Amino acid sequence: MRINQFISHNTSHSRREADELIKQGLVKINAKIAQFSDRVKQEDRVFIKDKRIHKKTQFSVIVYHKQKGELVSHKDDRGRKTIYENLPKKFSSWLSIGRLDFASEGLILLTDSALIASALMKSDLEREYYLKIKGHINKEVVEAMENGLEIKNEKKGAHxxxxxxxxxxxxxxxxxxxGSSGGYTKLRVVINEGQNRELRRFFGHFDLKIMDLKRVAFGIVELDMLRAGKYRYLEKTEYEKLRDFLRINAIKF
Incomplete structure (x- = not known):
């Protein structure tokens, strides 16, 4: 694991903050001042300002019901509201596991572990959504949902x-x-990828605009009755299933 990853995984410092600490010569691996390219081995001891950093043996995950009109970001240069403004300050350094765009709502997972965030973002765990689309789903769209779609040189639905x-x-x-009513179609879809604005781009390819998008499940975690703007910690059974996922995929925490 790279030194900045090790620091962000085991402390409240972000990778950017870790890089700044390394730049200032405040990080040591054993007795040597750390360099950006250094990697931390199992037996190494890491220090920040001569205080040893101990490896985490536990992690925490919360479920947040993102509201429309919130960004999944720590700050915005346009002054728009972010999820961290609505969450308690103790979660200000937590990492989001994937994103939902400004106009979307629903389930977002956040964790205090960079390793967990990376493992879940890169996973093929199922993501379930409810959509409201302007237009009708024809045979061509159904075939693409069933067989996949290649988009070339096109930005419909993209940021x-x-x-x-x-x-x-x-x-x-x-x-x-x-079903369809008033020129709109409602549907439920399940995918196992997390590409940027994937669903908006999929339907945009067919000139179908997503009016409402709500994520209701990510892997074994469901939104259920969690109200918009509220959060909860994972339950015991959810943590157990998450640890099973880590073990099966040989991800050592």
Missing amino acids: SKSKISSMMIAPFLEYEIF
């Missing part, structure tokens, strides 16, 4: 500043169309 113009979208694991 205006996105540089990504091509994307491979895997087949949906599940989908359920509830």
Whole structure:
């Protein structure tokens, strides 16, 4: 593990803050001043300002019900509200596991462990969403949901500043169309990827605009009756299943 990762994983410092501490010569690995390229081995001892950093043996995860009009970010140069402004200050250094865009709502996981955040973000755990779309789902859209979609040189549904113009979208694991009314269609979809604005880009390809997007589940964790703007810690059974996931995927904590 790189030295800045080790620090962010085992302390309240972010990687950027860890880099600044290393730059100032305040970090040591054993008796040697740490360099940016250093990696921490199992037997190494790490110090910040001569105070030893002990490896975490536990981690915590919370479920937050993100509201529309909140950013999953620590700050915004346009002054928009972030989830951290609504959460208690004790969570200010916690990491979000994936994101939901400004106009979306629903389940967000946050953790005090960089390792857990990285493992879950890169996983193929199922993500379940409820959508309201302007337009109708035709045969072409259904075939793409079932077989996958390749987007080339196109930014429909993407953020205006996105540089990504091509994307491979895997087949949906599940989908359920509830019906259409007043020019809108409601449906439920389950995917196991977390690409940036993936669903908005998928439906945007067919000139279908997502009006409402709500994530209701991530892996074994469900939003259930958690009210918008509120949070809860994982329950004991959820932690047990998360540890099973880590063990099965050979992720050592």
